[in-house]
Amino acid sequence: MLQSVSDFLVITKRQLLQMIRIPEVLIFATIQPAMFVLLFRYVFGGAIDSGVDGGYVQLLMPGIFVQTVAFTLAATAVGLAADMQKGLIDRFRSLPISRSAVVIGRTVGDTLQNVVTLVVMGLVGFLVGWRPSSGPVKIFLGFLFLLAFGYSMSWIGVLIGLSVREERVAQNLVFMTVFPLTFLSNAFAPTTGMPKILQYFAEWNPVSTMVAACRELFGTENIFGATANSWPSQNPILMSLIYMVLLVAIFAPISVRKYVRVSK
């Protein structure tokens, strides 16, 4: 047991080392969300009448945070597909290490990268007027919630990365699925304008429940959601927790199994 913990820590450390060895990757990974903050803040921020204290940026930040951590799935999938392609996974599999070490190490490593990304985004947000008003404990919980969501999404990425085996395919596949998911939600605009059926979809969408939960935790009224008044939109924190538990409970065992049998 202790041995498996040390195994996955070695894999996690590998990812942290990568960040140090090629800082460009992390820099670009942070510039992109920071750019999103600025673009949305100044492009949509002027057009959308937010109706909350402090303006659109209060609603926007939770949206962008969730979108960014949802894309942890992409980082995991692409990273693992690259390792598959280079034969590194084969080498790991020929080592006397626990069967889950490589995939757990990867998901934890990707989550640690999120810590850096979230800090940078939070600072940029603060510079352009984001002022969470719920007090330090709830703000901290909000970020913890975001990291946990990123972590559970990361497990879907494990399965995708090990299944497609090729970096570029993984990238395209992930972008095609995660982008619509983040826009068919309450992240950036009110769901009121959507057809009723899409409103239901948007309210059950884990991205929406996460955004609503974070707005609650950061102290902003979620006036973009709950137009269809579904249960998830009424109980976003609980629903988000259920989603996270479900994601990990479903995808972690499948992914570990996939890893063990990846070349059969």
Added chain:
Amino acid sequence: MKSIIAQNLVKTYDKGTVKALDGLSLEVEEGTVLGLLGPNGAGKTTTVRVLATLLTPDSGSATVAGIDVLKHPDEVRKVIGLSGQYAALDETLTGWDNLTMFGRLYHLNSAASKKRAEELLEKFSLTDAAKRPIRTYSGGMRRRLDLAASLIVKPKVLFLDEPTTGLDPRGRMEMWGVIDELVKGGVTLLLTTQYLEEADHLADSIAVIDTGKVIARGTADELKNQVGGERLEITVEVNQIAEATKLVEQVSGATPTVDAGIRKISAPVSNGSASLIQVLRLLDDAKIHPLDIGLKRPSLDDVFISLTGHVAEVVSEVEAGGKNATKRK
């Protein structure tokens, strides 16, 4: 004692339509080197992957260092080293990072993994490049580091899958030198290669495989004799062809083939260099100075044509479910 035993390994892909292994059996004596020789798609990589616990065969059994590969893969992993066709390293990390990481994954403690990384870098002449990321390494350096990574815990059995494929001649020579050293250290080695020359140089015995089966076994010399031994080839001036042909026939005992267009005479010889010297003496006595002279050794193609009756065709990469084809960049 046999260090590696494989019995009747069968592995099929695509619902049995593609047979990567078709009842392959082999044995490797402890402390010896077996060269697994065959063209692309013959089943070399699949064999290595089964023995290295990466792949489960449809049927058959195998033991490595006396441990059942299918029943106790975890135990097998503790005593083997594997270095594949493509350097399986983290390209963004340095050589040092990679070796210490693998050391830790072999459960050496921090100090021991550092010490071992230092030793291996020194041994493979990579100390100067230790702090550079792998992506700046040459092909030969990558392969050496990859090999180093497979030697961290001094494996009992080492698998090298085409260790020199894609290397330039210099890289290949360096790699051979490194492998020679290892073999002197007494490791049991299973090496796959497409080059007869390489098997000849490195292996104690050779198993030729084609379409998932071992089709011939023996030492390099035995296989070559089976193919028909060596041929003596000389090139002379046009007006000397007739006389030179007679002299060659005298040594060879067989009627030489003469290609007048390129002024080349060739004939089979049984005792290689001795025949060569004999012919040279006779030519010298007759005041004939050949433009070119040499012994042609059988190539892999010759071995294949002779053993299988067909040319060593490049079968589409079915090994590992077509995975290799996409790995090649």
